[in-house]
Amino acid sequence: MPHAPHAPRTTTAIVAHGAGDLRVETVTVRAPAPHEAVVSVAYGGICGSDLHYWRHGAVGESVLRAPMVLGHEVVGTVLRPAADGSGPAEGTPVAVHPATHEPTTVRFPGDRPNLSPGVRYLGSAARFPHTEGAFAGEVVLPAAMLRALPPGTDLVAAALAEPAAVAWHAVAQAGDLTGRRVLVVGSGPIGALAVAVAARAGAGEIVAVDLHDRPRRIAAEAGATRTLDAADTEAVAAVDADVVIESSGNHRGLASAIRGATRGGTVVMVGLPPLGDQPVQVAYAITRELRLVGSFRFNDEIDEVIAALADGSLAVGPVVTHTFPAAEAHRAFAVAADASVSGKVLLAF
Template identity: 35%
Template sequence: MSPSMFPTQHAAVLHAAKDLRLEERIVWSPKPGEVQVQIASTGLCGSDLHYYKHGRNGEFAVRQPLVLGHEASGIVTAVGAGVTGLVVGQRVAIEAGIMCRKCSFCQSGRYNLCKSMRFCSSAAAFPHVDGTLQTRINHPAHVVHPLPDTCSFEQAALAEPLSVLVHASRRAELTAGQSVLVLGTGAIGVLACAHARSLGASRVAAIDINQTRLDFAKKNGFADQTYCFPPADSPKNAEEQLRRAKENASLALAALDKEDGFDVVFECSGAEPCIQMSIHAATTGGKVMLIGMGTKNATLPLSSAALREVDIHGSFRYANTYPAALELLSSRKLGNVEKLVTHRFKLQDAKKAFETLERGVDEDGLLVLKVMIGDGQVS
């Protein structure tokens, strides 16, 4: 059969920095063990934006055309041989990581650390694995999750970033009654606030340099308290930066009436000054969860952490979180989480969607947090 006889679809394909093209591609049938999903909603992530802006995300440069997007939901349109538990017409969320299922990490349940992990819309592996900014995608059935009846496609697309916080909260052993501080109130930071509240945190505070984001977090009930740092000159050296981080932590804690620090600090910005400040902002015996990925190498005040027994934990993606995340999203325990989605675009307007996310404000000057691409429904 000639290629012209196969059905086709559209995909948003990145060829180089800022070179995003809407292309027509063949729709292939799913292989054994796969299902085909017609995409309803895809949320844009910070890593997607890095690829769009720079043609790379950290050390991983795009070496071949790559379909972006990995926060997605849709409906099953075809089922490959050997698949059980999923049927055509079923509403699902797509877990973007494809693990080997054989290594020691996979066998022990920590498959997010699988060294053979292949992740949709990431250039970490070669050949790259295309993401979800396309009409349909074939994906392994074992990482496709049925949606609760009350979970919308847009909510389900939030399961991927929410999973990051479910995983981090489990590592922090966050329990009801603990106080939580979130550094950085982008989409991940707002979800950190929402998830902490859903677990019964006694107080949730947020810190940022962007007052508009903080106002959003407080107005919509995600944070009890907020603190905005004013603009400041860059420190002259590492010693001054560490000193300033300690001073800034003290100022923030005093303003938040929490001089002794918070039980758990979620560092969601990835900025070195915030990472440094997070250690001082944690209470004695508290925990710092490193979630933001913006700084490759950071100078840390480890003596402060050691003397006060502040535990510093890394947190990378997620494992075994999707059922819990989807249940949370359908339960209304996350408050106004749907308001996190501030802007919506069609697939053919993907380039405009990325440009809007990059600016951080839309043409009317309104805050941009989570951008969704898709119809939110399927035919």
């Protein structure tokens, strides 16, 4: 008798079907191409973009047109290495760089591939068909995305490698922080990680700002020398910071960042506000000759982050506040959406 064909492998995944429609589903694990590896996912961090797809069915102009697996902040172990021999070997613990690059005719600086419109990001509806994410028990990923973790690296800490790389890139936009006074506006996960990165970079003083007490406490544990209530705009304006990292992503935060910067200072804008005009007193930036700098995602900074996590010089532990089994994704997303009670929320697969 002929042998029956092998049944396709399946795994549990977190899938967004539309606004308010998040499902824990069983999905098929597709067969990998020669340059792809199969990764057993250990943890996935819930990002603001994941929350937007869940709550609104869109992130800005990236609108869900079909069900999509969420997630781009993941760590795990190589279950099946790439058949072409590229990438880490079986059993290697890995973090994931979620970007791939496709050719484009649009101009961008060659040394800054994060600015290329040809970038595809895991768990993104920017294009159709959508780029599936990695919130699943097993995922098939290009081996080039995988970053081997040094022996002994804590997987929970490594789950923050991707957002920490966003913060690392943002802090680097300001230049040398040695001995400088840094103001971080918005102490959610990216802001708290920016505090940790700034502390590692030798900042002399770090003032963290948020509307809620819990994020301010997390920022203090991550390295902030003092914290302020965002509602106290006069106190924020009086900080007189050499460098400001704006990570709140709203116009009020940006206004506070501009007012809180010293004359001739630098404001790095990493928080992404909604599309459209933003009411901000730009006159302050002009008359004080502020340097306003955008910061978008990252390039290879994730490699530096992984090294810093491995040697213990980047302390991200306080930023993780909750871990939920993947089966409790609805509860996890609800907690992650409440900035007053949570920092980074992880899903355990």
